[in-house]
Amino acid sequence: xxxxxxxxxxxxxxxxxxxxxxxxxxxxxxxxxxxxxxxxxxxxxxxxxxxxxxxxxxxxxxxxxxxxxxxxxxxxxxxxxxxxxxxxxxxxxxxxxxxxxxxxxxxxxxxxxxxxxxxxxxxxxxxxxxxxxxxxxxxxxxxxxxxxxxxxxxxxxxxxxxxxxxxxxxxxxxxxxxxxxxxxxxxxxxxxxxxxxxxxxxxxxxxxxxxxxxxxxxxxxxxxxxxxxxxxxxxxxxxxxxxxxxxxxxxxxxxxxxxxxxxxxxxxxxxxxxxxxxxxxxxxxxxxxxxxxxxx
Amino acid sequence: xxxxxxxxxxxxxxxxxxxxxxxxxxxxxxxxxxxxxxxxxxxxxxxxxxxxxxxxxxxxxxxxxxxxxxxxxxxxxxxxxxxxxxxxxxxxxxxxxxxxxxxxxxxxxxxxxxxxxxxxxxxxxxxxxxxxxxxxxxxxxxxxxxxxxxxxxxxxxxxxxxxxxxxxxxxxxxxxxxxxxxxxxxxxxxxxxxxxxxxxxxxxxxxxxxxxxxxxxxxxxxxxxxxxxxxxxxxxxxxxxxxxxxxxxxxxxxxxxxxxxxxxxxxxxxxxxxxxxxxxxxxxxxxxxxxxxxxx
Numbered sequence: 380x381x382x383x384x385x386x387x388x389x390x391x392x393x394x395x396x397x398x399x400x401x402x403x404x405x406x407x408x409x410x411x412x413x414x415x416x417x418x419x420x421x422x423x424x425x426x427x428x429x430x431x432x433x434x435x436x437x438x439x440x441x442x443x444x445x446x447x448x449x450x451x452x453x454x455x456x457x458x459x460x461x462x463x464x465x466x467x468x469x470x471x472x473x474x475x476x477x478x479x480x481x482x483x484x485x486x487x488x489x490x491x492x493x494x495x496x497x498x499x500x501x502x503x504x505x506x507x508x509x510x511x512x513x514x515x516x517x518x519x520x521x522x523x524x525x526x527x528x529x530x531x532x533x534x535x536x537x538x539x540x541x542x543x544x545x546x547x548x549x550x551x552x553x554x555x556x557x558x559x560x561x562x563x564x565x566x567x568x569x570x571x572x573x574x575x576x577x578x579x580x581x582x583x584x585x586x587x588x589x590x591x592x593x594x595x596x597x598x599x600x601x602x603x604x605x606x607x608x609x610x611x612x613x614x615x616x617x618x619x620x621x622x623x624x625x626x627x628x629x630x631x632x633x634x635x636x637x638x639x640x641x642x643x644x645x646x647x648x649x650x651x652x653x654x655x656x657x658x659x660x661x662x663x664x665x666x667x668x669x670x671x672x673x674x675x
Numbered sequence: 676x677x678x679x680x681x682x683x684x685x686x687x688x689x690x691x692x693x694x695x696x697x698x699x700x701x702x703x704x705x706x707x708x709x710x711x712x713x714x715x716x717x718x719x720x721x722x723x724x725x726x727x728x729x730x731x732x733x734x735x736x737x738x739x740x741x742x743x744x745x746x747x748x749x750x751x752x753x754x755x756x757x758x759x760x761x762x763x764x765x766x767x768x769x770x771x772x773x774x775x776x777x778x779x780x781x782x783x784x785x786x787x788x789x790x791x792x793x794x795x796x797x798x799x800x801x802x803x804x805x806x807x808x809x810x811x812x813x814x815x816x817x818x819x820x821x822x823x824x825x826x827x828x829x830x831x832x833x834x835x836x837x838x839x840x841x842x843x844x845x846x847x848x849x850x851x852x853x854x855x856x857x858x859x860x861x862x863x864x865x866x867x868x869x870x871x872x873x874x875x876x877x878x879x880x881x882x883x884x885x886x887x888x889x890x891x892x893x894x895x896x897x898x899x900x901x902x903x904x905x906x907x908x909x910x911x912x913x914x915x916x917x918x919x920x921x922x923x924x925x926x927x928x929x930x931x932x933x934x935x936x937x938x939x940x941x942x943x944x945x946x947x948x949x950x951x952x953x954x955x956x957x958x959x960x961x962x963x964x965x966x967x968x969x970x971x
Contacts, residue, residue, distance in 0.1 A: 600898070
C-alpha cells in the first residue's frame with residue numbers, strides 16, 4: 380500500500396475536523412480534502428486548517444485513506460456515493476458510535492470491496508458539534524475501538540493502526556456485537572437518561588423556576604444532553620435493541636430504588652448508595668479488579 | 676446583637692470546614708470552634724486552619740453564630756444538644772439540603788428559641804466529602820437559599836445575610852416547601868438517577884468490561900454518584916414525598932422515550948432530543964425567559 384499522502388474526510392463536524400487538525404500536526408505533508416453536504420461547515424473546517432480543500436465523492440474515492448465522520452444513519456449514503464469511485468488502494472475508516480449497523484451498511488454498498496473498510500469508534504468527542512469546536516488534541520490518549528472484519532488484511536489493519544497512532548490514540552479490538560452492547564450501557568443509555576431529565580423539567584409549568592436553581596450537579600449530569608440530537612437519534616435507532624434492553628434494566632433498577640424510598644428503608648437505601656459510590660471510586664482509581672467479569 | 680466574634684461550626688466536613696476557611700479569610704479576628712463526633716475529622720479541620728480549636732456543645736451554645744453543617748438527619752440531635760446551652764444572643768444557621776424537615780427538627784428541639792434559627796441552604800458543594808477537600812472559595816459567587824421563619828427578626832436576618840455575604844454568597848429567599856419541591860427536581864432526582872445507573876452497571880456479571888470502556892460522558896453523568904451515601908440517604912428520607920413524585924414523573928417520561936424508540940419513531944425521537952438539547956442551551960446561556968413559568 381502507498382504511503383498515506385492523500386486523505387479525505389467525509390463529514391467535517393467536530394470529529395472530522397479534529398481529525399484533520401490532528402493528522403496535519405502529525406504528518407505535515409498530508410493533503411486533506413473535505414466532503415460535506417453543508418458548504419458553510421466546509422468553509423469553517425477550511426478556515427480552521429482542518430482540511431486543505433473541498434472535494435467531491437469522486438475525488439475522495441481516490442484518496443489513500445477516507446475517514447467517514449458522519450451521523451451513523453448517513454453512512455449508507457456515503458458508502459454508496461463512494462463505492463463507484465473507490466480506488467483499489469483506498470482504505471475506508473469510520474468513527475461511528477454503533478458498529479453492527481455501519482458494517483451492514485458498508486457490506487450492502489461496497490460488496491466485494493468490503494475488505495477495504497475497517498470499522499472504528501474513537502472514544503473521544505464532546506457534547507458540542509461543528510468544526511468551530513474542533514480540537515487538535517481531541518484524540519490524544521483516547522481509546523479507539525476497532526472491530527476488524529474477517530476480510531481485512533493484516534496490512535490494512537496495520538495502516539489503520541498507524542493512522543490512529545499518529546493522532547495519539549491507542550487501539551482496543553472488540554467484536555461488533557460486543558461493542559454495541561457495551562456502549563449501549565456506558566454511553567447510549569446515559570445519553571437517553573440525560574435527554575429525558577432535561578425534557579421532563581423543560582416541559583413543566585414551573586420550568587423557569589427549576590432551571591433558575593439548577594447548579595453544578597445538574598450541569599454535569601445533563602452535559603451529554605447538549606449533544607447533537609441528529610447524531611443521537613441515529614445512534615438510538617441503529618442500536619435500538621441493545622438500548623431498549625438497557626432502558627428496561629435501568630427502569631427496573633430505578634423502580635427498585637423508588638420502592639426502597641417508598642418503604643423508607645434507611646438501611647437498604649444506604650447500602651444501595653454505598654454500592655454505587657464505592658463502585659464509582661473503584662472505577663475512578665482504576666481498580667477494575669474489584670468488579671466481576673464473568674464474561675472474561 | 677454583638678459583633679460576630681465567636682463562631683461554632685457543628686460538623687466540620689467539606690461544607691463546615693470550607694465555611695471556616697472562608698470566614699477566617701474574610702474576618703481575620705473571628706475565633707472558630709469546631710464540634711464533631713469524629714476526632715480525626717476535627718484534627719484535619721484544625722490542621723487545615725478551618726477551625727481554631729475543638730469545642731463542646733456547651734461552648735458552641737455561647738457562640739455568636741453556630742453553623743450546623745451535618746447530614747440533615749443528624750440535625751435533630753445537634754439542635755437538642757445545643758438547646759440547653761443556647762445563649763439569648765446566639766444565631767443558629769444550617770446548610771441542610773432539605774428545609775421543611777430541618778425546620779421541624781429545630782422547632783421540636785428549640786421550642787421558644789426557634790426565632791434564633793435561620794434556615795439556609797448554600798447551593799455549593801462537591802461530590803467529595805471531608806475537611807481535606809475543603810476550599811476557601813467554595814461559597815464564592817454561589818446562591819444561598821434562605822427560607823426565613825415568621826419568628827426571625829429583621830436584625831437576625833440581616834446578621835445572617837452579613838455572614839453569607841462575607842464568604843461571597845448572595846441570598847435567594849424561598850418558602851420551605853417551594854425549596855424542597857424545586858431541589859427535589861433539579862438536585863435530589865439527578866442524584867438518585869446517578870446512583871441508580873452506577874449500581875445497575877456495577878451489579879452486572881460483565882461490570883469490569885463495562886467500566887473499562889466508560890468515558891467522559893459517563894464520568895460527568897455519574898459524578899454526583901460519588902457523593903456521600905449517608906448524606907444522600909438522609910436527604911432522600913427527609914424529602915421523600917417530593918422525590919417520589921419526581922421519580923414517578925421521570926420514570927413516566929423515560930418510559931415514554933423508550934416507547935418512541937420501540938416504535939422506531941425517528942421524527943418523535945428527534946423532536947424529544949431537540950427539546951432537551953434546546954432547553955439545556957437556553958439554560959446555559961441564561962435565556963430563562965424561554966421557559967414557561969406559570970407559577971410566577
